[in-house]
Amino acid sequence: xxxxxxxHARSICGRRRRNEDACLLDAQLGVFAVLDGMGxxxxxxxxxxxxxxxxxxFFAAQARASGGTWPHALDPQLSLAENRADAAVRLANRRxxxxxxxxxxxxxxxxxxxxxxxxxxxxxxVGDSRIYRLRGDSFEQLTQDHSLYEHLREGGVELPPxxxxxxxxxxxxxxxxxxxxxxTLTTIELLPGDRLLLCTDGLSGSLxxxxxxxxxxxxxxxxxxDELVAAAYAHGSKDNITAIVVAVATSTAR
Numbered sequence: 001x002x003x004x005x006x007x008h009a010r011s012i013c014g015r016r017r018r019n020e021d022a023c024l025l026d027a028q029l030g031v032f033a034v035l036d037g038m039g040x041x042x043x044x045x046x047x048x049x050x051x052x053x054x055x056x057x058f059f060a061a062q063a064r065a066s067g068g069t070w071p072h073a074l075d076p077q078l079s080l081a082e083n084r085a086d087a088a089v090r091l092a093n094r095r096x097x098x099x100x101x102x103x104x105x106x107x108x109x110x111x112x113x114x115x116x117x118x119x120x121x122x123x124x125x126v127g128d129s130r131i132y133r134l135r136g137d138s139f140e141q142l143t144q145d146h147s148l149y150e151h152l153r154e155g156g157v158e159l160p161p162x163x164x165x166x167x168x169x170x171x172x173x174x175x176x177x178x179x180x181x182x183x184t185l186t187t188i189e190l191l192p193g194d195r196l197l198l199c200t201d202g203l204s205g206s207l208x209x210x211x212x213x214x215x216x217x218x219x220x221x222x223x224x225x226d227e228l229v230a231a232a233y234a235h236g237s238k239d240n241i242t243a244i245v246v247a248v249a250t251s252t253a254r
Contacts, residue, residue, distance in 0.1 A: 003190060005030060005116060008221040011242035014202055020044030020050040021200050021242040022109075022220075030116035031059045033110045034129050034242050038174070038199040045108030050099060051092035051109045051175055058088045059115070082185050084126040085115045089175070089183040093126075096176035101124045107181040108176035110185070112143060112198050114246065121190050124183035126231035127171045130204050131213060133188075134195040139213035142186060146173035163205070194248040195230070202239030221245040 005027045020037040022045075035051045037044030058071075062084060063070040071091040074083045089111060100107055110127025123131050128145040144150060149162055150169040162168050175181055195216045204212075207228070215231055218224040225245040232241045 001062050001117075002118065003068055004249045004251040006247040006249065007032060007244060008225040009242075009244040010225045012229060012231055012233070012240065014242050016236050018042075018045060019240050020048060021202070021240040023198075023242050023244055024052045024056050025244055026056065026059070027246075031056070031060050031114070031122075032196075032198055032244050032246055033111055033113040034118075034198045034200050034244055035111045035175075036127065036129050036202075036240070036242070037107065037109045039107035039176075040050040044109070044182075044202045046099065047096045047105055047107040047109040047176055050095045051111055052124035053093040054095045055088045055111075055113065058091050059084070078185070079122075079187065081115060081117055081119065081122045085113055085122040086185060088115075088183060089113060089124050089126065090180060090215065091214065093175040093178070094179040100176055108174035110171065111175055111202070113183070114196060114198055114244075116190065116246075121188050121196075122188060123186040123188065126173050126175055126181060126183045127143055128204075129198070129200050132197040132199075132209075132216075133212055134197070134216045135191065135193065139209050139216075141209070142188065144185070145171070147171050152211070169201070190248050192248055192250045195224070196246040196248075198244040198246070199228070200240065200242045202237045202241040203228060203232040203243050205239070205240070206235045206237035211235075217243065220249050 024033040035048035037048030112129035215227040
């Protein structure tokens with residue numbers, strides 16, 4: 001089945017002095033990503049920008065010449081699409097890691113990446129930026145945070161709701177600190193009518209799933225995206241807020 005993609009992105013400082021988030025939107029290549037930078041006075045913005053640029057340039061180079069050089073050997077246990085997403089994120093990690101010096105020695109970034117092809121989509125994430133899907137009346141979180149909260153929860157520790165957890169912002173994986181960091185990969189099927197949301201925790205930490213689903217039902221991706229960001233700000237988000245909304249439709253091209 002041929003599909004077409006319609007997407008919109010918005011990123012704001014919110015109540016912060018500077019925006020350390022970044023995003024990538026290329027509907028033609030089917031590549032979308034949000035990144036939440038951290039570390040130092042300017043380091044967060046540097047890290048997220050480096051990561052977005054690395055991912056975008058890798059996918060663009062692959063589109064120009066599929067036989068081009070890859071930053072890592074292919075993993076035979078992964079599909080070509082999964083290898084592509086894996087390589088893009090690992091390249092972003094390498095670029096950020098190489099720039100960790102001076103005032104930026106502690107910088108890093110999360111990433112949530114969506115790569116769409118005719119055969120479906122690959123999700124790749126590191127940290128606590130998330131990807132959700134609205135399909136009909138079903139709204140589902142498709143990624144699981146790499147965070148202290150999730151680590152403890154999986155270990156059976158009894159925890160309060162995330163918003164009441166003292167260490168809610170502590171993540172266990174990020175781009176930059178390690179010389180090589182591989183993302184968690186998930187391959188999903190896409191259906192016409194699906195809407196996907198990629199967002200940083202400035203949004204997901206301020207809205208519940210019902211509020212996010214309601215905003216995603218707006219007629220256009222632009223309206224949905226703007227409503228999500230405005231709602232997160234109105235509900236008191238103290239962080240940068242970044243969202244990408246992707247709508248899947250049936251293509252009429254032959």
